[in-house]
Amino acid sequence: MTDLDEYENKLDELVTDHASFPRVFFYFSELFRYLAEGEDEEKWRSLYRLALKTDHLTYAIVIAMKLHDVKLLEEVYSKVEVGSPEERQLAFIMAETQQRIPDFQSHEIMSGSLRSSLHLKNAEFLDVLEPKSPEDVFKTHLVETRNMAGFDPPAQVDSILENLAKTFVSAIVNCGFGTDTLILKEESDWVFRHKEAGITCAVAAIGSIMLWDVETGSSSIDIYNYSDNPFAKAGALLGVGVMSAGVCNEFDTAFGLLQDHLNDEDTLQRCCAYLGLGIAYSCTARVELDMLPEPLMDPEENMEVVAMSALSCGMVFAGTANDAIEQAIFQVLNSRGASEHITLPLISVALGLVYLQTGSAAQKTIEDCKDLPEGVRDYTAIAIEACAYAGTGNVLVIQHMLEMCVEPHKESAVLGVALVAMGEKIGTEMALRHFERMIQYGTPEMKKWIPIALGVLSVGNPTLGALPFLSRMTHDASKDVCYSAMLGLGIMAAGTNNGATAKLFRELSAYHAKDAKLLFICRIGQALVHLGKGTLTLSPLMMDGHLVCRPGLVGLITFAHVIAHTSDYLLAHHQFLLYTLYPAIRTRCMTVVGDDNMSKEVSLRIGQATDVAGLPGKPNVVTGFQTMTSPVVLQAGQRIEITDLEWEPISDICEGVVVVKKRVSKEDNEKAAKSSKTGEMDIEEEDEYKNEKSPKDNGKMEVD
Numbered sequence: 001m002t003d004l005d006e007y008e009n010k011l012d013e014l015v016t017d018h019a020s021f022p023r024v025f026f027y028f029s030e031l032f033r034y035l036a037e038g039e040d041e042e043k044w045r046s047l048y049r050l051a052l053k054t055d056h057l058t059y060a061i062v063i064a065m066k067l068h069d070v071k072l073l074e075e076v077y078s079k080v081e082v083g084s085p086e087e088r089q090l091a092f093i094m095a096e097t098q099q100r101i102p103d104f105q106s107h108e109i110m111s112g113s114l115r116s117s118l119h120l121k122n123a124e125f126l127d128v129l130e131p132k133s134p135e136d137v138f139k140t141h142l143v144e145t146r147n148m149a150g151f152d153p154p155a156q157v158d159s160i161l162e163n164l165a166k167t168f169v170s171a172i173v174n175c176g177f178g179t180d181t182l183i184l185k186e187e188s189d190w191v192f193r194h195k196e197a198g199i200t201c202a203v204a205a206i207g208s209i210m211l212w213d214v215e216t217g218s219s220s221i222d223i224y225n226y227s228d229n230p231f232a233k234a235g236a237l238l239g240v241g242v243m244s245a246g247v248c249n250e251f252d253t254a255f256g257l258l259q260d261h262l263n264d265e266d267t268l269q270r271c272c273a274y275l276g277l278g279i280a281y282s283c284t285a286r287v288e289l290d291m292l293p294e295p296l297m298d299p300e301e302n303m304e305v306v307a308m309s310a311l312s313c314g315m316v317f318a319g320t321a322n323d324a325i326e327q328a329i330f331q332v333l334n335s336r337g338a339s340e341h342i343t344l345p346l347i348s349v350a351l352g353l354v355y356l357q358t359g360s361a362a363q364k365t366i367e368d369c370k371d372l373p374e375g376v377r378d379y380t381a382i383a384i385e386a387c388a389y390a391g392t393g394n395v396l397v398i399q400h401m402l403e404m405c406v407e408p409h410k411e412s413a414v415l416g417v418a419l420v421a422m423g424e425k426i427g428t429e430m431a432l433r434h435f436e437r438m439i440q441y442g443t444p445e446m447k448k449w450i451p452i453a454l455g456v457l458s459v460g461n462p463t464l465g466a467l468p469f470l471s472r473m474t475h476d477a478s479k480d481v482c483y484s485a486m487l488g489l490g491i492m493a494a495g496t497n498n499g500a501t502a503k504l505f506r507e508l509s510a511y512h513a514k515d516a517k518l519l520f521i522c523r524i525g526q527a528l529v530h531l532g533k534g535t536l537t538l539s540p541l542m543m544d545g546h547l548v549c550r551p552g553l554v555g556l557i558t559f560a561h562v563i564a565h566t567s568d569y570l571l572a573h574h575q576f577l578l579y580t581l582y583p584a585i586r587t588r589c590m591t592v593v594g595d596d597n598m599s600k601e602v603s604l605r606i607g608q609a610t611d612v613a614g615l616p617g618k619p620n621v622v623t624g625f626q627t628m629t630s631p632v633v634l635q636a637g638q639r640i641e642i643t644d645l646e647w648e649p650i651s652d653i654c655e656g657v658v659v660v661k662k663r664v665s666k667e668d669n670e671k672a673a674k675s676s677k678t679g680e681m682d683i684e685e686e687d688e689y690k691n692e693k694s695p696k697d698n699g700k701m702e703v704d
Contacts, residue, residue: 020054021051021054026613029047030611038360048060048067057079057080058653059652060072061090061094062547065097068099070102074101076090088109088650089658089659092656092657092658092659093651094110095111095112095114096586098282112212115212116178116211118593120176121591121631122589122599125601128535131181132180132181133180133182134169134173134523137526140509142506162519163190165520166523167190167198167202168524168578169524171208172524172532175208175211175531176536177533179209183202183205183206183209184209191235192232196573197231197574197575197576199229199232200238200272203232203236203238206220206239207221207239207241208239208579212247214249215249217239218240218253221236221239221243225257233269237261237276238275238576240258241254241579242280242579244279245282245583255289259273262294267302271304274295274311274312275308275312278292278316279580279582279583281315282315282316282551283583285317285320292309292313296313296332306347307346308346310347311347311349311558313328313354314350314352314353315350315558317354318356319355321354321355321361321362326355329351329354333347333380337377338375345565346562346577347376348380349561355384356388356554357387357388357392357550359389362384379409382401382413382416383412385397385400386557387557390419390420390422390548390557393423398421401414401416411443411448411449412564414449415449415561417434417435418457422459423545423548435453435469439469439473449564450469452488454466454488455488455489455491456488456491459491459492460493460539461539461637462492462493462496462500462501466492470485470488470489471504473485474489474504479515479517482521486508487524487566489501489505491560493528495529495537496534496636497529502530505526506526509526520571521566524570524578534633535633536587536588537587540552542656546653554583554584555581555582556581562577562578589632590632591630591657591658592659593657593658593660594647602629602660603627604632604641604642604654605625606622607623609637610623622638622640634655639654642660645663648660
């Protein structure tokens with residue numbers, strides 16, 4: 001008997017019934033964090049088999065997603081009846097994580113088609129349907145002004161950047177609500193108040209406002225496809241991709257509209273078409289998108305098109321370790337890496353995304369990076385290693401990253417520390433301590449990366465530990481550090497409506513009022529705090545922290561590298577790269593649905609999650625709870641229990657969309673059993689009467 005067989009036998013002894021499995025799952029999921037790389041997969045598979053055996057399909061599908069095994073997903077899905085509450089629950093979980101079974105791409109729930117309607121229903125219940133204007137976010141009336149007699153005159157703001165800032169704010173705050181006060185306002189010419197690339201961003205903002213609502217949004221964007229302005233056309237292409245992020249509708253709108261523009265004469269339109277496909281089909285690895293790497297094969301191709309093509313390949317085929325894609329991107333870096341073009345960091349990140357969460361499978365490519373030109377060698381190797389171990393908490397990789405941080409040209413390893421440590425409590429605390437020392441003793445180049453790393457480490461969770469550091473860095477003498485600090489602060493508080501962070505941004509807007517570029521970046525960070533009016537988040541941690549969503553990682557990693565080069569991208573002619581963040585956007589609300597897939601008001605308990613792994617008895621899984629009615633907004637570190645006596649949840653983990661069914665009491669069970677038994681007896685008596693009485697009667701009649 002092998003060690004694995006003995007391990008499974010011990011698990012079988014521990015789990016004697018359906019109720020005991022969750023305790024075993026929590027205990028072993030914590031233990032598996034400390035296993036060496038490669039030793040945990042078989043252990044997870046054993047736990048998966050035990051989940052199926054005890055009929056805990058929610059835990060089984062979480063483990064299957066953690067292992068990124070499509071065959072296991074199909075096995076779990078085959079265990080349930082089509083149309084049953086259990087089947088719909090599994091489909092909702094797959095729609096949220098954007099991991100789908102190939103044969104069910106058009107499934108109404110699994111395709112993500114219901115995400116928009118549920119989002120709007122939650123907004124109606126929470127009373128946040130009314131669109132917010134940029135002024136509602138800025139709250140300039142609360143900002144203390146010092147423009148009185150004897151003080152400096154009012155600052156002259158660059159109107160181009162001011163208009164673009166308002167566009168981004170409106171798009172981010174009203175994300176997914178289908179209406180705003182600027183861009184979609186009737187008889188508004190707001191789009192054409194911008195110039196060049198600003199027009200592209202303004203049209204693409206429609207895709208943000210119409211997020212997940214592909215049918216309605218297509219008609220709103222379509223009018224710009226026929227515009228004489230090439231920048232508006234490019235924005236329409238990007239807007240379709242943004243709008244379709246995480247949704248695979250039956251008409252395949254994004255693929256149908258964007259593939260025809262990959263070979264347009266206009267460079268910006270080609271760039272937006274490639275990027276739009278990457279955002280729309282992030283982590284899907286669709287075979288039909290095999291045309292994406294074509295620009296990588298042409299040594300004479302425009303570098304901006306090459307970069308968008310590489311980035312799109314990285315986003316679509318993230319985590320696949322696809323050899324053909326890897327070789328194509330590597331060849332571009334090898335042949336054109338010495339050009340010092342501003343888009344080279346994006347190509348390096350694209351290569352890293354191909355190996356997202358693949359672990360040791362990326363080691364050969366990391367070694368091959370030594371042969372690349374000096375300008376991209378270190379940056380690419382660090383990007384690949386950080387992506388390969390993102391969300392794993394691997395201590396050895398974190399140590400290696402810390403060693404590289406102090407070496408010249410390897411400062412991006414700071415971000416790698418945050419990516420690897422995120423989601424693991426002890427690793428996060430230790431990383432925060434290291435960043436504190438780096439702020440004190442680090443190089444100026446390193447300081448640019450630290451606020452980005454802090455934002456990624458605590459995304460959607462503005463902790464008191466990280467907030468003071470970011471607050472100080474927003475006043476740094478280096479503008480690059482200020483840019484990173486303000487956007488890192490925005491990521492950390494994204495979608496939380498955090499009062500302290502919002503107040504800090506209002507103070508920063510007054511402090512940096514004279515500098516149009518700093519004010520522009522400040523406005524974007526301020527908008528992120530109010531993402532989706534507080535109903536959306538950027539956090540990739542899902543299912544009670546047991547799962548890291550890959551599309552969420554793709555959006556965070558890409559945008560983090562865009563922030564690190566803010567002067568070249570967001571403050572130059574590539575502002576549309578802000579939309580690389582959109583694959584990471586998902587809802588913060590916990591929604592309860594019934595048989596009709598419509599939101600239900602169900603009584604529940606919400607409070608701080610407690611660690612119950614290994615505790616005896618039946619400890620409370622939440623503490624300091626409140627009794628509320630669904631839907632509710634889930635804060636970082638909180639957990640939910642459904643306490644309604646009428647409804648029973650299908651999912652073992654109450655997060656995202658939870659399907660419920662009517663509870664059956666003991667009395668109802670007894671009545672049903674009795675009724676069933678009575679019915680069976682009646683049928684037997686009737687058959688006996690027919691078999692015995694009828695022939696005798698017939699005989700008597702014949703005799704007579």
